[in-house]
Amino acid sequence: MFIDSVELTLSSGHGGAGSVSFYREKFVPLGGPDGGDGGKGGDVYFVVDNNTDTLSEFRGKNKLSAKNGVPGEGRKKSGKDGESLYLKVPAGTQIYDNDTNELLLDLVESGQVVKFLSGGKGGLGNWHFRNSVNQKPTYAQSGLPGETKHIRIELKLIADVGLVGFPNVGKSTLVSVVSNAKPQIANYEFTTLTPSLGVVEVGDFNSFVIADIPGIIEDAHIGKGLGIEFLKHIERTKTLLFMIDVANYRDVVTQYEILRDELEKFSATLSKKRFAICLTKSDTFEIDVVNEKIDELINYLNLQYINSNNYKISMDYKYFIQQLSYESSFDETKPYFILPISSASNFHISQLKFMLFDLIKENY
Numbered sequence: 293m294f295i296d297s298v299e300l301t302l303s304s305g306h307g308g309a310g311s312v313s314f315y316r317e318k319f320v321p322l323g324g325p326d327g328g329d330g331g332k333g334g335d336v337y338f339v340v341d342n343n344t345d346t347l348s349e350f351r352g353k354n355k356l357s358a359k360n361g362v363p364g365e366g367r368k369k370s371g372k373d374g375e376s377l378y379l380k381v382p383a384g385t386q387i388y389d390n391d392t393n394e395l396l397l398d399l400v401e402s403g404q405v406v407k408f409l410s411g412g413k414g415g416l417g418n419w420h421f422r423n424s425v426n427q428k429p430t431y432a433q434s435g436l437p438g439e440t441k442h443i444r445i446e447l448k449l450i451a452d453v454g455l456v457g458f459p460n461v462g463k464s465t466l467v468s469v470v471s472n473a474k475p476q477i478a479n480y481e482f483t484t485l486t487p488s489l490g491v492v493e494v495g496d497f498n499s500f501v502i503a504d505i506p507g508i509i510e511d512a513h514i515g516k517g518l519g520i521e522f523l524k525h526i527e528r529t530k531t532l533l534f535m536i537d538v539a540n541y542r543d544v545v546t547q548y549e550i551l552r553d554e555l556e557k558f559s560a561t562l563s564k565k566r567f568a569i570c571l572t573k574s575d576t577f578e579i580d581v582v583n584e585k586i587d588e589l590i591n592y593l594n595l596q597y598i599n600s601n602n603y604k605i606s607m608d609y610k611y612f613i614q615q616l617s618y619e620s621s622f623d624e625t626k627p628y629f630i631l632p633i634s635s636a637s638n639f640h641i642s643q644l645k646f647m648l649f650d651l652i653k654e655n656y
C-alpha cells in the first residue's frame with residue numbers, strides 16, 4: 293500500500309514532579325527536607341532511516357507520545373527521565389504543522405537525527421527550597437508539561453517516470469488509467485497546472501511512481517507556458533516518457549524535436565536521462581495511418597525495427613524496442629521503446645506498464 297501523507301499528534305513527556313519529603317530516622321526527630329527531583333519528560337526525535345521507504349509505520353496512529361518523567365522520592369532520590377520517542381522516517385520526508393501548514397522540518401539526509409519536541413523539565417524537590425527562614429519547606433515544583441504538536445508527515449516520492457509532452461496530448465488521462473491518481477482531464481491545453489504523482493502497480497508485487505506534469509511548449513525553457521517550474525520537477529525523475537499525440541496539429545516528429553530541444557536547453561542532465569516514447573490516442577486513426585506516423589519517428593531517429601515481442605505487442609502495429617542482452621547493454625541515446633497506445637480504449641496499456649517497469653530497472 294502507498295501512503296504519502298499522514299496526520300498525527302505528537303507529544304513529548306511531562307516532567308516528573310519534585311518530591312516533598314523529610315528525613316526520618318529513629319532518634320532524629322527533626323530531619324531536614326530531602327525530596328528528590330522529578331525526571332525530565334522524554335523528547336521526540338525524527339530519525340532518517342534508509343531502511344524505510346514509506347510512511348506506513350504511522351498508518352492508523354493518531355497520537356504518539358514520549359514517556360513522562362518519574363517523580364522524585366525521599367532521600368534526595370531523583371526520578372528517572374522519561375523514555376524518548378524515536379520516529380523513523382525515509383529520506384525526503386517533510387514535517388508540517390497541520391494547523392498552520394508551516395514546514396517545520398525537511399528531512400533529507402540519511403542518518404540524520406533531529407530533536408523535534410523537548411520533554412518537560414522535571415520539578416525540583418523540596419530540599420532545594422530550604423533557607424534560613426524556612427527550614428522545612430513543604431513546597432516542591434510539579435514538573436513542566438511537554439510540548440504537543442498536531443503535524444502532517446509528507447513523503448514526496450521521487451518519480452520513476454516523468455511524462456513529457458505538449459499540452460492536451462493525454463498525459464493526465466494515461467496517469468488516471470495506469471495509477472491510483474485521479475488527475476483532472478479536459479479537452480483544452482494546460483488542464484494540469486501542477487505536477488502530481490501516481491503509483492502504478494505492475495503484477496502483484498511490483499510498483500513504480502509516475503509523475504503527471506503540465507504540458508511543455510516551445511520556449512518553455514525561458515518561461516513560456518507554465519514556466520520552468522515543471523521542468524525542474526522532471527529533472528528529479530529517473531526516466532522520461534515522451535508522449536507524442538498522433539492526433540495533434542503538430543506532426544509527430546515536430547513534437548519530438550521541440551520537446552527534446554526544450555529539455556536540452558533547460559538542462560544537460562535532463563536531456564541525458566533514459567527515455568521511451570509513446571504515441572498517444574492511436575484509437576483516433578486507422579492502423580495504417582498510425583503506422584506511417586511511427587515510421588516517420590523511427591526513420592527520424594535512425595532506428596531499426598526488430599522482431600522480438602516479449603511484451604505481446606499487437607502485431608498489426610509497428611513498434612521499436614531496444615534489444616537488451618549480455619552482449620548489448622542499454623543505449624542511452626536511443627529510446628527504450630516506441631509504442632502506440634490508447635488510454636481511451638486501453639490499448640497496449642498493460643504492456644506499457646511492464647515496459648516502463650523494465651526501463652526503470654537500473655541493472656542493465
Ligand SMILES: Nc1nc2c(ncn2[C@@H]2O[C@H](COP(=O)(O)OP(=O)(O)OP(=O)(O)O)[C@@H](O)[C@H]2O)c(=O)[nH]1
Pocket residue numbers: 457458459460461462463464465466476477478479480481482483484485505506507508572573574575576633634635636637
Ligand atoms: N481519443 C482519445 N482521446 C484521448 C486519449 N487520451 C486522452 N484523450 C483526450 O485528450 C484530452 C486531453 O487529455 P488530458 O489527459 O487532459 O491531456 P494532458 O496532456 O494531461 O493535457 P494538459 O494537462 O493540458 O497538458 C481529453 O479530452 C482526453 O479525453 C486517447 O487515448 N484517445
Ligand SMILES: [Mg+2]
Pocket residue numbers: 463464465475476477483484504505506
Ligand atoms: Mg494534464
